[in-house]
Amino acid sequence: MFKLATKAIEIADKRKADFADIRIIEDRRQDLSVKNGEIADLNDRVTLGFGVRVLHRGSWGFASSSLLSARSIELCTLKAFEIARAGTLIKGRAARMAPEPAWQDFWQTPFIKDPFAVSIDAKLELLFKMNTMMAKNKKIKSAVCDMNFIREHQWHMTTDGSKIEQVLLSSGAGSSVSAISGGDMQLRSYPSVHGGQTLAGGYELIETLDLAGNAERVREEALALLAAPPCPSGEKDLIIGGNQLALQIHESVGHASELDRVLGYEESYAGSSFATTEKLGRFRYGSPIVNLVADATLPGGLATAGYDDDAVKAQRWHIVKEGILSGYMTNREFAHAIGARRSCGSCRADGFSNIPITRICNLSLMPGNIPYEELIASTKDGIIMENNKSWSIDQKRLNFQFGCELGWLVKNGKKTTLVKNPTYQGITPEFWNSCDAISDENSWRLYGVANCGKGQPGQTAMMCHGNSPARFKQVKIGVKSN
Amino acid sequence: MIKTEDICERIFALAKGVQTEAFMVHSAGALTRFADNEISQNVYNDSSSVSIRFVDSGRTAKITLNQFDRTALERAVKTGLETLKWQKKDKNLLPLAGPRPLERGRNVFSKETAELPPLYRAQKINDLVRTCKKNGQIAYGTLENGLASYTVANSRGVFAKHLESYITYSVTVRDGDGFGWAETPAATAGDIDFEAVNRTARLKAAMGRKPRDIKPGLYPVILEPAAAADLLSYLCVFGFGGQFYNEGSSFVSGNLGKNLLSPRLSIEDNALDGPAPGMPFDFEGQPRSRVFLVEKGTVKAVVHDRKTAAAAKTASTGHSLPQPNGFTPFPLNVSVHPGESSVEEMIKNSKKAVLITQFHYTNLLRPLSVEMTGMTRNGTFLVENGKISKPLKNLRFTQSMVKAFRDVEAVGRKAELCQVWGRLSCPAFKLKAFNFSSATEF
Numbered sequence: 001m002f003k004l005a006t007k008a009i010e011i012a013d014k015r016k017a018d019f020a021d022i023r024i025i026e027d028r029r030q031d032l033s034v035k036n037g038e039i040a041d042l043n044d045r046v047t048l049g050f051g052v053r054v055l056h057r058g059s060w061g062f063a064s065s066s067l068l069s070a071r072s073i074e075l076c077t078l079k080a081f082e083i084a085r086a087g088t089l090i091k092g093r094a095a096r097m098a099p100e101p102a103w104q105d106f107w108q109t110p111f112i113k114d115p116f117a118v119s120i121d122a123k124l125e126l127l128f129k130m131n132t133m134m135a136k137n138k139k140i141k142s143a144v145c146d147m148n149f150i151r152e153h154q155w156h157m158t159t160d161g162s163k164i165e166q167v168l169l170s171s172g173a174g175s176s177v178s179a180i181s182g183g184d185m186q187l188r189s190y191p192s193v194h195g196g197q198t199l200a201g202g203y204e205l206i207e208t209l210d211l212a213g214n215a216e217r218v219r220e221e222a223l224a225l226l227a228a229p230p231c232p233s234g235e236k237d238l239i240i241g242g243n244q245l246a247l248q249i250h251e252s253v254g255h256a257s258e259l260d261r262v263l264g265y266e267e268s269y270a271g272s273s274f275a276t277t278e279k280l281g282r283f284r285y286g287s288p289i290v291n292l293v294a295d296a297t298l299p300g301g302l303a304t305a306g307y308d309d310d311a312v313k314a315q316r317w318h319i320v321k322e323g324i325l326s327g328y329m330t331n332r333e334f335a336h337a338i339g340a341r342r343s344c345g346s347c348r349a350d351g352f353s354n355i356p357i358t359r360i361c362n363l364s365l366m367p368g369n370i371p372y373e374e375l376i377a378s379t380k381d382g383i384i385m386e387n388n389k390s391w392s393i394d395q396k397r398l399n400f401q402f403g404c405e406l407g408w409l410v411k412n413g414k415k416t417t418l419v420k421n422p423t424y425q426g427i428t429p430e431f432w433n434s435c436d437a438i439s440d441e442n443s444w445r446l447y448g449v450a451n452c453g454k455g456q457p458g459q460t461a462m463m464c465h466g467n468s469p470a471r472f473k474q475v476k477i478g479v480k481s482n
Numbered sequence: 483m484i485k486t487e488d489i490c491e492r493i494f495a496l497a498k499g500v501q502t503e504a505f506m507v508h509s510a511g512a513l514t515r516f517a518d519n520e521i522s523q524n525v526y527n528d529s530s531s532v533s534i535r536f537v538d539s540g541r542t543a544k545i546t547l548n549q550f551d552r553t554a555l556e557r558a559v560k561t562g563l564e565t566l567k568w569q570k571k572d573k574n575l576l577p578l579a580g581p582r583p584l585e586r587g588r589n590v591f592s593k594e595t596a597e598l599p600p601l602y603r604a605q606k607i608n609d610l611v612r613t614c615k616k617n618g619q620i621a622y623g624t625l626e627n628g629l630a631s632y633t634v635a636n637s638r639g640v641f642a643k644h645l646e647s648y649i650t651y652s653v654t655v656r657d658g659d660g661f662g663w664a665e666t667p668a669a670t671a672g673d674i675d676f677e678a679v680n681r682t683a684r685l686k687a688a689m690g691r692k693p694r695d696i697k698p699g700l701y702p703v704i705l706e707p708a709a710a711a712d713l714l715s716y717l718c719v720f721g722f723g724g725q726f727y728n729e730g731s732s733f734v735s736g737n738l739g740k741n742l743l744s745p746r747l748s749i750e751d752n753a754l755d756g757p758a759p760g761m762p763f764d765f766e767g768q769p770r771s772r773v774f775l776v777e778k779g780t781v782k783a784v785v786h787d788r789k790t791a792a793a794a795k796t797a798s799t800g801h802s803l804p805q806p807n808g809f810t811p812f813p814l815n816v817s818v819h820p821g822e823s824s825v826e827e828m829i830k831n832s833k834k835a836v837l838i839t840q841f842h843y844t845n846l847l848r849p850l851s852v853e854m855t856g857m858t859r860n861g862t863f864l865v866e867n868g869k870i871s872k873p874l875k876n877l878r879f880t881q882s883m884v885k886a887f888r889d890v891e892a893v894g895r896k897a898e899l900c901q902v903w904g905r906l907s908c909p910a911f912k913l914k915a916f917n918f919s920s921a922t923e924f
Contacts, residue, residue, distance in 0.1 A: 033808060038572055040808030044561060045546035049529060059521065061600075066529035066548040083512075083524045086600035090608050092520025121568035128570075141729045144808055180730045185850050265517045268622035268654045271842065271859075274923075353527040392843045392878070394857040399878055399922035401855050403847050421848065425878070425920050456515055456624050457525070481853050481880045482700060482917030 001155040002163060007070050008052045011077045012159050019055040019097045020077075021158040023309065024048075024068065025352040030116065033146045034127040036135060040144065042120070049352035054080040058094025059087035062355040098335040098343050100312050102161025107306025109169040110299070111202030115149040118203045123147055126211060133215035134177050139223060142178040146196060147171075147206065148450075152351075162311035170302055170462065171205045172198025172450060175215065179222040186420060188222035188405055190214040192243040192387050198448035199300045199464065221406065224418060231407050231422035233478035237382035238424055239375065241439070241469025244388045244404055245365065246447035249465045252428040253285070253292055254360035255454075256397035257319045258346075259328040261358075263337055269456050271395025274428065275325055277338055283325040286432030291366040292320040294329065296345055301362035302448050302462035303348070309356035312345035319363060323433070331358045350459035357455045364446070364466030368438025372469055375437050382410040383477055384469075385422045401425045401479060423479040431472055439468035486643065489550050490635040493534055496559040500566070501578045503535040503636040505765060505804060510596070511628020511648075514603040519611045519621055524600060533804065536562045537578050540571030542806060576788055579766045581639040587754050587762030587770075592670040596629035596647040603627070606651070610680045614655060619687060623653040627671070632761060640767035646760070650901065653679050654860060655687040659924065660873060662686025663840050663860035665708065667901050669759075686839060686861040693873040695921060696864060702835040702891070703916040704828045704865065707898040709838045710911045713854065714818055715902035717883045718749065720849050722775045722783075723812045724790030724801070731849050733884050734781045741779045744890035746821060749776040751785060751801070751813035757897060758905035760815045764802040771799040775813060779888075787811040814904025821893025821909060828892050828912045830868045835912070836877070837863040837870065852883035857922065880919040889914035 005022045012020030026048045033041035050073060051064035061084030063076040127145045134143040149171050156164045174196015176189035191197040191209060199205050240248065255273070260266055262273045275283065286292075296314035298304050307313055310332045318326040328338060331347035349356040376384070390403035407422030408415045446466045453460055490504045508530040515523040531548040543565035545558040603625045614621040627649040635641045651674050652665040664682035666674045705713070726732040733742065752772040753760040762770055766788065774782045786794065787802030790811060801811035829837065839861030847853040855878060862874045894910030 035808035038574060038806075039542055039569070040806055041544075042542065042565065042806070043533070043544040043546055044565070046558075047531065047546075047548045049548065051527075060524055062523070062525040064525075064527045064529070066531070068549075079526055083526060083600045086604040087514075087521040087524050089601070089604040090516075090519075090521050090611055092518070119568065120565050124569065141731065142808075178729070178731060180850075183850065185731055185848070263518075264620075264622070265522050267517055267656070268515070268624060268652060353529055355523060355525050357523075390845045390847050390855065392845045392855045392857065394876060394878070394922045395842050395859055396922070396924060398924075399857065399876075399920060401878060401880070401919070403855075423847070423880075427923070456523075457511075457513055457527075457626075476920075479855075479880050479919050480917070481847070481882060481919075482885060482915060 002157060004070060004073060005155055005157040007073045008077045009157050009159055011074060012054060015081060017054050017056050017159060018058065019159055020053060021156065021311065022050055022052045023352060024050040024155040026153040027351060028116065028151045030149045032123050032127060033144060034131045035144045036142060037131060051352045052077045052080045053355055054084050055095055055097065056081055056084035057088050059084045060095060061087065064353040095333050097332040098341065100332060100342065103307060103311060103313060104163045105306060106165045108167040109200045111169050113203040115171050115203040116151065130175055130212045130215045133212065134175060134219045137219060137223060139179045139181045139226065140177050140219060141180045145175040147173045148195065156311060158311050164307050164311060166306055168305055169202060170198055170200050171202055172196050172448065173206050173209055173211060175211060175218065177219055177222045179226050181226050184226055186222050186225035187389060188218050188225065189387055190218045195450045198302060198450040198462065199446060200302055200304050201300060225406055225420045228418045228420045231419040231478040233480055235474045236477050237379050238472045238475040238477065239379065239382055239384040239469055241467060242386060243447045244385055244402065245467045245470060246449065246465035247388045247391055248402065249292065249363055249365055249467065250360065250449050251391060251393045252397055252400055253319060254363045256428065257328050258358045258360060259330045259334045259337065262328060263334060270454055274396045274398050279325050280338060281324065281326065284323055284433065285320045285325045285429055286323045287435045288323045289368055289438055290320055290323045290432055290435050292363055293366060294319050294344065294361040294363050296361050298362045298464065300446050301464040302450065303362045303464065308345040308347045309349045310343060310347040312343045315345050317344050329358055329360055334358065348461055350461060354457065354459045357459065359461045360452065360463050362464045365438065365470065367441040367444045367468045369440055370437055372439040372443040375439050375469065375471055376410060376415065377413040379410045379471060380412055383422065384408040384410060384415065385424065398428050400428065422477065424475050424477045425479050426475055434473040434475065435470055436473050437471040439470065444468040486633045489532060492555055493559060494637040496556060497536065497637065500563060501537040501637055503578055505533045506633040507531055509628065509630045511626060512600065513624055513626035514600065514607060515624045516607050517622045519615055521604065521607065534558060534562055535805065536566055537575065538566050540573055540575045541566040541569040542575055578636045578638050579640060579768055579788060582769055584642055584769050585754050585762050588759040590646040590669040590759055592647045595627055595649050595671045598627045598671060606676055610653060613680065619684060620656040621653065625651050634763065634765060634767040636767065642763040642767040644761040649674060651676060651679050653683040655683040657687035658691045659693065660687045660690030661860045662690060667899055690861055690873040693875045696874050698877060698918040698920050700915045700917055702832060703913050704825060704832065704835050704837045705911045705913065706825060706839050707908045707910050708840050708900050711900035711902050711906045711908035712841045712844055713883050714908060715906050716846060716854055717852050717887065718775065718816050719812045719903050720846060720852050722785055723810060724784050724786035724794060725809055727784040728790055728793050733850055733852060734784055738781055738783065740781060742781050742884060743776055743779040743887050745779040746890040746893050747776055747779055747887055748819040750774045750817050751815055752817055753815035756815060756817040757907035758815045758817055758899060760905060764800045765804045766802045768798060768800045768802065773799050785811050785813050812903060816906040818897065818908045820895050820897045822895055823892040824894055825910045828910065829865050829870060832865045833867060835865040836874065837865050854883060855880045875924055876922045877918040878920045879917060881917045886913050886916055
């Protein structure tokens, strides 16, 4: 593959590109889904293609194709130059890349069991078994069980001398049921909806989830929710963890710290950010116990790789340190905007057909020092919310509203009543500043976000957000609807 | 261009008598993105793929690939056929569909539009950027164009092919702390009034400077077409899909023929010759029907594919998405019937209302009432005593759409094509009561 890739680099060098790179990608994906005892998806996808990125006279051009040949690479590279030239019509800031050593390396996701070597038969057997157990009640109108596996083999060459081969592997599974009765509909999932739990690694991840072992509990909890009272409205101490806190981190810190959107380059679509660059190092994002760390080296992380798609080596850095905004997700193009001499390495593309853009890395809330049981025991009037059901946040990442699958009221340190349709609203810095307790490392886990959308044309990326359950004081819950 | 007929025939021959469907997609498109008054991203992609679905005596499998040489196709078919062997029979699995006569549908292809070069896009953007710079404004947005072709064929004789071009111009303008937005999607470049898009976005941004606070609560709202389309697309997808209807998770379930919505609201799905046209066949190669979803507030019908139609003991309306899947069909070429008002008249006739340009990050909370949340964006204004009195900071809504569209006070006479879940042609709406649950700081 590198022999083919050299063609693009030769042309770019000959035409004196400021920078250019080519990424050849072979991608294999397997999706399996069983719904109500029938196969709802069973698709094995293999795609191959390449994308060439050219920075010429400070202007970008990118062209990609699924036709992989020397001639096609030549034509695409020339097309990228044509596009870059057109961009120079409008005089603006000349884009430039932060320096990075030339890396020549091979890296791959560690795994124990190759998911593509596990038979379809075994996978379907598990999915059908789980599905049958979940659907065992007339009020269950929909029971869905999924698995997905992705292996992306990349060959990346740059004009500044990097030559990197990587094989990234992820595995995921999930299940959900919908119970309907008396004009009400309740959803319960395990480990979560939105594709379930996905992490970097092999089929061993599926085996650790104990999908079948949780099927009956999930079904019974959905049925119990039908009979549960609605979440009360008002202000209570909110305890969240798991995939809900992961999504809270994702939406209110992850996206808010992407430097391209901070600088306004996402304004036309996803929006910008309140966390503007003059706040770096001085803005109180959260309470002093809040530490949020980006980490592309984190074992199991979906954004973990040897190098990002700017050919920058994987790093670990603080976004929020002791409550203070301390860093951004950067790429090589925008790193200089915060005076950085090097990118943190948060630039990735969705497959061969998309240009690399600034992305959220694995971003985790560091554990606190209180056992989870004590966190609940020390809560006088609160609510625990579990598993995300809906999400929305404004275009500066300030006003958010989340809905969860279930809530447990906490009274005088004890879990009491199960409530349905729990929601909460907040404003990002107020919310993170209200964080007064974080559980210790014993309850710290990694949660995958496998469907993060950004960019135009739209791209999907994957990352993880580790956390242990945390408590936020006096949050607005039970949002009233009309 | 790839010879799709040849590839399909090669696949069917390799499958040796097993029912086989080939769904081929070819897309070639470019997008120029601008921000901070300069071009920030500029991309082009040309790619093709084929999804091969096998159905054999209650067993199914799908293989997708984007290489079409003999070796790749042979490997794909072999893998697919092997996957079938590992399955138990599903007695409910339908065999592949046979061919049925297809209408031609409206021509939505322009070679010229599909192939507009990067310099064309740069020049159009430059026109906007120059004006913005002159007026102290900042432009953001995209101009994209390209083509997409879809072929559905199967070994029972179905062969359906659709080719379309597209162009979309989307502009956001910032003027101090004011934001404005306008967007026009079209099949051909000639259908886009670039100056009008620029003018609207710039004017709204200027009007939006120094936005004020307003107390959250219930307000009448005037929804411009894009804002109304965003909400109505959720109503259509979660209300009028055959699968959701069958499962009882739609507000329409068990309620066909009932007046659940305003008598001012009529909605149909029409991919053939409606104002939001598309493929005249579905993803199983079956003819798309025109379906009246809502007629003067009465919910009339939902859309079906062959599978959901069989479960509901009715006929398919030709709305299948790629099979198998567990959540479709959806109406994707929706036309909301225009009324007799205009946004200007709605403003003039309002004592107090909130005028909304666009929503951001809308999401579903409860499917049975289509309860949603989301934020206003890029132009929210207070209307008082028949006039726009001031720009507003953005607001979050938490509202059931079934309830909101039960009390429609006026419908715009001009519908605009919007891109939401598929295509949706939508006029402006004035709704009697809309719940804003909180505000934001800008």
